[in-house]
Amino acid sequence: MFAPIGEAAHLVARLDIGRAARKGIPEVVLADAKSDEQVIAIVRALLASSGCALVSRLRPATLDHLTHEFVETGAAVADVRRQAHAMALHAPGYVRPQTGGHIGVLTAGVSDIPVAEEARLVAEEMGCHVASLYDVGVAGLHRLLGPLQTLLTDGVAALVVCAGMDGALPSVVAGLSPVPVIGVPTSIGYGAGGKGHAALLAMLQTCSPGLTVVNIDNGVGAGATAALIANQIAAARSG
Amino acid sequence: MFAPIGEAAHLVARLDIGRAARKGIPEVVLADAKSDEQVIAIVRALLASSGCALVSRLRPATLDHLTHEFVETGAAVADVRRQAHAMALHAPGYVRPQTGGHIGVLTAGVSDIPVAEEARLVAEEMGCHVASLYDVGVAGLHRLLGPLQTLLTDGVAALVVCAGMDGALPSVVAGLSPVPVIGVPTSIGYGAGGKGHAALLAMLQTCSPGLTVVNIDNGVGAGATAALIANQIAAARSG
Amino acid sequence: MFAPIGEAAHLVARLDIGRAARKGIPEVVLADAKSDEQVIAIVRALLASSGCALVSRLRPATLDHLTHEFVETGAAVADVRRQAHAMALHAPGYVRPQTGGHIGVLTAGVSDIPVAEEARLVAEEMGCHVASLYDVGVAGLHRLLGPLQTLLTDGVAALVVCAGMDGALPSVVAGLSPVPVIGVPTSIGYGAGGKGHAALLAMLQTCSPGLTVVNIDNGVGAGATAALIANQIAAARSG
Amino acid sequence: MFAPIGEAAHLVARLDIGRAARKGIPEVVLADAKSDEQVIAIVRALLASSGCALVSRLRPATLDHLTHEFVETGAAVADVRRQAHAMALHAPGYVRPQTGGHIGVLTAGVSDIPVAEEARLVAEEMGCHVASLYDVGVAGLHRLLGPLQTLLTDGVAALVVCAGMDGALPSVVAGLSPVPVIGVPTSIGYGAGGKGHAALLAMLQTCSPGLTVVNIDNGVGAGATAALIANQIAAARSG
Amino acid sequence: MFAPIGEAAHLVARLDIGRAARKGIPEVVLADAKSDEQVIAIVRALLASSGCALVSRLRPATLDHLTHEFVETGAAVADVRRQAHAMALHAPGYVRPQTGGHIGVLTAGVSDIPVAEEARLVAEEMGCHVASLYDVGVAGLHRLLGPLQTLLTDGVAALVVCAGMDGALPSVVAGLSPVPVIGVPTSIGYGAGGKGHAALLAMLQTCSPGLTVVNIDNGVGAGATAALIANQIAAARSG
Amino acid sequence: MFAPIGEAAHLVARLDIGRAARKGIPEVVLADAKSDEQVIAIVRALLASSGCALVSRLRPATLDHLTHEFVETGAAVADVRRQAHAMALHAPGYVRPQTGGHIGVLTAGVSDIPVAEEARLVAEEMGCHVASLYDVGVAGLHRLLGPLQTLLTDGVAALVVCAGMDGALPSVVAGLSPVPVIGVPTSIGYGAGGKGHAALLAMLQTCSPGLTVVNIDNGVGAGATAALIANQIAAARSG
Amino acid sequence: MFAPIGEAAHLVARLDIGRAARKGIPEVVLADAKSDEQVIAIVRALLASSGCALVSRLRPATLDHLTHEFVETGAAVADVRRQAHAMALHAPGYVRPQTGGHIGVLTAGVSDIPVAEEARLVAEEMGCHVASLYDVGVAGLHRLLGPLQTLLTDGVAALVVCAGMDGALPSVVAGLSPVPVIGVPTSIGYGAGGKGHAALLAMLQTCSPGLTVVNIDNGVGAGATAALIANQIAAARSG
């Protein structure tokens, strides 16, 4: 029940673990609980160490601040996604990878798009091709079936499905698709079960195996996991 | 904010309200929080006053007790629904009404059937014809679409849809049907949102107008409301 | 537990479902989680396709925006309900239906009126006549009994009852009325059970059969369901 | 924010507080979280010190155990209330007080009676006359109004009102009565808001001033407070 | 389970209830969920009917609005309690009653004072003398014991005790006092159990009989109940 | 917001979706909310249609019942996992697939093993090789690091990590591993956050991208998703 | 945000951490979520490695099983605490340490004693002298003040205070004592905030600095921390 430091280090020291296998998931800076100064300092460090920094949950002023600090000075090129309140910064010379991974991102409604776009940015930074299919909630099955079939035929390796309110879309999609589905509840909806809580619980209670879940509005986590799966498959295919 | 009895009675006394319009909803005795003696006393009173008594949430021993007390003595004829843990008792000579009302009762899974059967019993006691369609959850849309269309073509006036776990079926049905849908969350499912709570919240968060909700496992309330709607329509049609 | 798209489509394709029966519920645009640009785009599409658009949960600026975009340009005529933070937009030449349906809308207090007015607008758009009876909470039974009797005598087919705080009014009304009652908890009340949560739970726990519930502040859902019932009855009567 | 013992005792020591005014509330032993041995030891001590002991939430075996230990040995006379799962034990020669206090105890349904009887026993032990009025829930206003008026005319000083499910009765009674009302939610009801939680929240959200609340199933606390009020008034009246 | 209006009215009409006994609790207008126009209209009606109106949870602008509308025009005299965000308005010639009732109001901390002052205003409007004892939380027992003894010796009939955070004071006071105690949780405290929720639950879980509870921040309800008790006792004493 | 059946079917009918791509996830029968008769009927149907049936959450008596019905009659061969309360039944001649997929299953403690074993059974039924690593919670990092490294070197495509109480292990594992991690909260732990709720929330709040979550004790969902990923990769590698 | 194993091990390997300082907290086996076989296996391993094993939350049958396996065979000597549902097992020759640490354990009521005894056993195993003071809840301050002063004068280094229901005692004790207090909510109490939840929240909301908290019924954690503090002080004093 208790391992004092010395003992743990002793054991670890004997390991022959070899070379680190990198996940290829970039650091993502959650800006909303940090001061602009903290965000800028972390971004600077990331650009220096990896050539690339993702920032999510940006206040508009922080976005301006970052633009002023890095883009206007030429220290970085920015890929800004205003709808997602997110941006990617790339140091000069940094080239975004192309892994051959392919995923799809769906939303039930137009209000879910910011979260979907956050997922898309992360997956693109990880080198994936991302197809999006928005506003196809279960209340309109006719808008879902055909385009979903097209996505699957195109060979997406995983699907990110964003839905608020009753959160039914991910279960329906997982029931129809032969690939892993990552459900993202969004903070849409009011009253009992509002702000994404009913959606989260409904996804956790799904009858469709193959559906796993991330926290409400966590587009970053969903996009990163989907890309991780897609990149593994792309590597296996080419490997 | 406060109306002492005298004043309220004074006002009420001046009302000329006329003849009571009866809803035609029978008293339903919830047996599980009552002693057998209490249940028997209430059933006896109901049989005497209205010729009919419904009892739900029966313990097996209470069912035996009631059978012994009323059926074996010839004091009543019983319509027992074991799956629903419910029964209807009719005094000799009591004739169940036939209103011409028509409703449908659906379930997402087989575990939801007891609640559906409770709804069916109440609606039948209220004189409705009840069509049932069980185990047609959203994970298998192909089992739902055809039979639902048949129900609608047959002219059901309202649908009771029972679902536990993610509770998605009522929303899907309401999105596909031109009649009022009453969602009944069932206490199926475990973990976060289990025991019907996710299902309830998902139904409250529905995007499908035309869906209203009763409490978890409240088959009685759903069946009574659906029958009330169907009976009104039948009366209007014949009226 | 899992139906891949192809199989579902295969089954669906064999169905002979015939002509779509329309519910007659207009699309309602929830404006609060959308940008003005999104709201305007959706309204434009709805006006083009159906001649009518309902918008609820309007920010004041969005209301101005819509007025500027559609009313001042003559693209639509607006029926604005400021108390309800809602509006209906009708394309030139659009005529609101008159179904002969008749419902009543009640509130426990004056603070519940915005939700009631939202329900009223939807039901009116669906062609119903709507009678309202506001500020008749259970603390003053003398204000309720007479006017409720008048409503029932006038032949309302369903009642929408809005109440916050202890949410007792819908149960009392359902106990007194031979028609279906739709309870709408409102986000009135503070402390434990505040913001409509006690009201919702109390309505779910009702002893009055015939009462079903929608989510907190969901005037749209309640109005649409009540109108659906009333329109069915009107059709049966005339039919 | 912090007062070490010495300092507090120092201040307390200087107080000249005089004779303790006794509330006259007997000790009540909650038996359910104690072993039989603990219950017996506490009862023995109470009988020795005050001549009287109340025990609530009795397991049947504990009741037998107490009867064997105290009643069969002549160590005490017992007033057993089986419905309430409670009993009072009086040492030989102990005479229950008669204060002239007068209260009423109401229930919404028959399932609430055990809690009401617990309240009645405590109030009787405190010397009050207790009138009871059971099964008068809001779904049947006609069963409530007349008998409540009789209670008030008889001069009850306070009312204990027990209700589960939607918990509406205490608010209605408080709206109709010129005396303090103590609401007791009972653990009746299932699903969302079940086990008394909706009832508690609804009582806390009441619009009727004059209503205060105790915890779910706390008949002891409600009975004791009502008797305290009634005894104060009886004392004031007599002088 | 169901009483249609006609039947209830029929029964009520036969009652001979006599003259309404008035509780003497004034109407209190919760201003925060109403528009200024609604508040002014209600106040005007109350002044006309009873000569007196209490308004709580006032926005500063609403207070100004009311002052402008009623005080500056001479339509009423105002007793403003800024700390309590409340005011009483009296029509010219209205004389506040003096019942001889006597209560005490305590707070655990200085942050609880606004709620206590709301309780005090209501009780004073109901004719009571109100003694206050603020900032005497359990962390400083030495500040509580002496002054509480003085209150009790002075003959208070009931105590209102306001406490946030851990809500321990009402239990301690009820354990020390021979009069009914009404606990008011206040929305003070952050984190788990914050905003008064821990305080409410702790008061509901009290071991001290004689303590009843109102909702978080409900100074109005607590003050009204305490005054009701005190006025009954004063009436009995003088009667 | 509403698509009547006819219209949806119309659209669907025009789709040319082609051959269903199968996920290869077997139907899993949750036995605990079904009667033995229902379970047996479903198993019989599954054996007939697919040659294989998985049953989870078995009561001991249901397990005996199934054994008697299918194994003793030679209708199926059973792979019983008592720790997991689960079994797989295979019709004679059914050969479990071998996909070449490879996953790892970890637990924080020994109490989490039943859930892990449920995941393992599902993944093995789907053709995966499953390596297990149990009782390696964060309180003993020295027990985790080496064996985890071995798993990763062996080429697992995904990890299922089961943990109750504080649920920290999945985050730590996801932080150390370049493959997708599926966290399964287990219903271990008591008090606040007990029964897996703290574990679930902690996993949802993870800082480690690459971690997704299923509901408490949902070994089936986690195992199926992990196997889905592993099988995709195996197919890509061989393909 | 992500450290693959190899990199972490690399860094750890360079550390020169020296000799492990042992906390001296014995492993405690939570028996309730484990099979008897698992408990016996773990106890055997602990006895072999450290000469001592603590087992808590014992089912009676598991206790018998352990006694049969270890005590009757002479493999260990047992210190059984039936009230605490716990036991310590010592291999022959094992001598419990005597650290000179000194703590106090208090309870509010007799129902809290099992948790307190669990804390006492752990602290005694860690070598502390433990003074206990039971049934001194805030409803009887006179039973608390003197004995608490005696404990403090005797030099306890820390206090464990166990309380259910309103959980007020730890705050009062922390307000009166110059040593750290560890509050243990116990699962005593019913209704809202029952099973220790109100007690936990009240302790978290305490105004008394110097009070920290463990989870409901976690006597082990409280006893271990108090002993850790006391042992440090004893070591410093002697050192």
Added chain:
Amino acid sequence: MFAPIGEAAHLVARLDIGRAARKGIPEVVLADAKSDEQVIAIVRALLASSGCALVSRLRPATLDHLTHEFVETGAAVADVRRQAHAMALHAPGYVRPQTGGHIGVLTAGVSDIPVAEEARLVAEEMGCHVASLYDVGVAGLHRLLGPLQTLLTDGVAALVVCAGMDGALPSVVAGLSPVPVIGVPTSIGYGAGGKGHAALLAMLQTCSPGLTVVNIDNGVGAGATAALIANQIAAARSG
């Protein structure tokens, strides 16, 4: 169950408790629920009585107000910690104690630093030396192990560990350290379990004995307890 004041005082008066042992924890004024006037009055009183006042949860305007009132007038010297929204005020001539106590304060992320700094200020006011180690969350174990070992080697007597989101760091640190650890959940994180709730629950569910918890963001309570422990040890050491 009830001790009237007189009796309690009587008992207390007989105690011979001697000199108050002071905890040495300064009063901390929570500014956020108080008006500036209240804060200033309390600070003035504290400066007069003890020479020192700590103020936490300062609004910027209140900080300015206090500076203007006390610092600019020379009435006090201020130690302002802007990140912590806190300040200490010392009357002229007041000398902060130096106890020789030594603690460490850790954070999982940069967003947790304000809470950590609040803890640090309190501990420094109590005379401790405080070492800080920030941004060492479990996602990067390599940043934690070495510096933690240094802290322990330096002889810290207790550790305060602040973490939001999944709250895993305190458990990991407690598993690695031979001194008491005080976990402080911080209100970082969104969605389910956000604002520190998952972190609190995870800490309460810890498997690491030696970890106790304070409420979310309660840096004051954690710092005070850690300093209390450290000061006791320093006193014991010096002897």
